[in-house]
Amino acid sequence: MSPVVKVRDPSLAERGRVQIEWAERHMPVLMRIRERFRKERPLEGIKIAASLHVTKETAVLVRTLIAGGAQVALAPCNPLSTQDDVAAALAEEGVYVYAWRGMSERDYYNAIGNALSIEPDITMDDGADVITTFHKLALGVEDDTTRWARETAGERDYSKLIEKVLGGTEETTTGVIRIRAMERQGILRYPVIAVNESYTKFMFDNRYGTGQSTWDGILRATNILVAGKVVVVAGYGWVGRGVAMRARGLGARRVIVTEVNPVRALEAVMDGFEVMPMIRAAEIGDIFITATGNMKVIRREHMERMKDGAILANAGHFNVEIWIPDLEELAVSKREIRPGVTEYTLRNGRKLYLLGEGRLVNLVCAEGHPSEVMDMSFSNQALAVEYLVKNRGRLEKKVYKLPDELDTEVARLKLQSMNIEIDELTEEQRKYLESWTTGT
Numbered sequence: 001m002s003p004v005v006k007v008r009d010p011s012l013a014e015r016g017r018v019q020i021e022w023a024e025r026h027m028p029v030l031m032r033i034r035e036r037f038r039k040e041r042p043l044e045g046i047k048i049a050a051s052l053h054v055t056k057e058t059a060v061l062v063r064t065l066i067a068g069g070a071q072v073a074l075a076p077c078n079p080l081s082t083q084d085d086v087a088a089a090l091a092e093e094g095v096y097v098y099a100w101r102g103m104s105e106r107d108y109y110n111a112i113g114n115a116l117s118i119e120p121d122i123t124m125d126d127g128a129d130v131i132t133t134f135h136k137l138a139l140g141v142e143d144d145t146t147r148w149a150r151e152t153a154g155e156r157d158y159s160k161l162i163e164k165v166l167g168g169t170e171e172t173t174t175g176v177i178r179i180r181a182m183e184r185q186g187i188l189r190y191p192v193i194a195v196n197e198s199y200t201k202f203m204f205d206n207r208y209g210t211g212q213s214t215w216d217g218i219l220r221a222t223n224i225l226v227a228g229k230v231v232v233v234a235g236y237g238w239v240g241r242g243v244a245m246r247a248r249g250l251g252a253r254r255v256i257v258t259e260v261n262p263v264r265a266l267e268a269v270m271d272g273f274e275v276m277p278m279i280r281a282a283e284i285g286d287i288f289i290t291a292t293g294n295m296k297v298i299r300r301e302h303m304e305r306m307k308d309g310a311i312l313a314n315a316g317h318f319n320v321e322i323w324i325p326d327l328e329e330l331a332v333s334k335r336e337i338r339p340g341v342t343e344y345t346l347r348n349g350r351k352l353y354l355l356g357e358g359r360l361v362n363l364v365c366a367e368g369h370p371s372e373v374m375d376m377s378f379s380n381q382a383l384a385v386e387y388l389v390k391n392r393g394r395l396e397k398k399v400y401k402l403p404d405e406l407d408t409e410v411a412r413l414k415l416q417s418m419n420i421e422i423d424e425l426t427e428e429q430r431k432y433l434e435s436w437t438t439g440t
């Protein structure tokens with residue numbers, strides 16, 4: 001079987017093209033890399049199986065990889081985040097897109113299987129579903145995900161196919177955690193670049209991108225006023241920091257952080273936020289946002305204590321942070337009150353409002369990160385793919401960070417695109433910083 005194209009509505013292509021054009025205007029660094037790729041063709045003949053949110057920014061990345069000579073089969077990395085117009089536009093341009101908004105779980109793994117049927121040289125992930133499914137297939141694991149993937153990928157010798165893979169890339173914290181677990185268990189079959197570990201990725205995308213777009217999703221879904229509200233942010237990692245910072249900027253009356261890590265909790269306190277356990281915050285909050293990458297962070301005992309009208313949203317990668325089975329069990333009824341807003345009426349008579357089915361609220365209820373920030377994340381992705389090709393055969397079956405020079409280069413180009421100049425070290429300063437002999 002070869003990859004096929006399956007999108008919601010091909011007639012949306014024109015609308016999608018205009019959206020992509022808008023993103024391209026705001027992604028100058030990636031566009032510069034595209035120009036270079038077009039001239040140098042570093043990815044000639046490389047086949048890429050990608051699982052990314054199918055958004056206008058991803059389209060800019062895909063076009064860049066194609067300009068470099070690659071062939072791309074694109075699956076989503078979340079069943080609800082696909083922008084159908086963008087998917088249609090990419091399909092028209094010859095990309096093997098298999099994605100539409102509102103896929104079932106089976107469709108989703110059919111999409112992953114479709115991407116794998118390109119017989120990739122490189123896998124590209126946001127959340128690690130392609131790489132984990134590929135490894136499960138190679139190891140002969142039988143479960144729903146592998147069965148559904150094989151429905152589109154067909155019967156192949158996956159253990160042989162996986163041996164020819166040059167490497168993979170991973171975009172997000174949760175995906176890196178999963179791939180590091182594979183590395184620890186000794187089952188990782190090819191090198192992976194943890195794009196998330198580039199400074200020009202996590203410090204900007206996770207913090208400023210999610211910080212803004214999470215609020216964009218909450219506001220588009222609910223149209224509530226944040227000023228005067230009590231906001232509870234679970235997790236004070238890069239995402240949590242951004243979400244908490246922007247809650248304050250929108251005028252929240254109190255911003256409460258919950259944590260399990262003492263250092264992060266202390267940082268939140270010194271950044272001026274209140275810190276307390278979720279069980280106490282549950283009684284106080286008007287809006288709850290999870291950003292931990294962990295499961296069951298908001299569960300039954302918390303839901304039972306929440307105020308009538310509390311809003312629950314998740315910014316973490318999977319829909320496990322707000323434990324929906326508990327919400328379903330506690331509820332006597334539920335209805336969709338606005339697109340993306342489910343009202344649960346609990347046995348105690350209170351109503352709780354879950355946004356975007358507990359999935360990434362910024363992608364389900366809005367459009368994901370602004371293009372400016374994806375410019376840096378996806379420049380790292382493009383450079384990571386080039387790096388894997390250039391270093392073919394030289395890397396071990398391990399998780400790597402992109403070299404610092406490439407990370408710094410992304411920052412340099414971004415500053416240049418913003419017309420911001422910085423100082424350079426003088427020769428004397430360089431020597432001073434490298435020496436140990438000079439004291440006061």
Ligand code: NAI
Nearest residue numbers: 172173174235237238239259260261292293294315316317
């Ligand atoms: P991180 O590792 O920097 O931070 C996570 C924080 O959550 C840590 O400080 C950890 O101690 C804390 N935590 C873990 N369990 C907790 C619990 N039960 N209660 C309270 N705190 C807990 O990770 P980062 O980069 O902030 O990412 C968080 C999640 O967001 C990941 O799933 C990541 O993949 C996802 N993400 C989502 C984006 C989006 O577009 N919505 C963009 C970037 C990342």
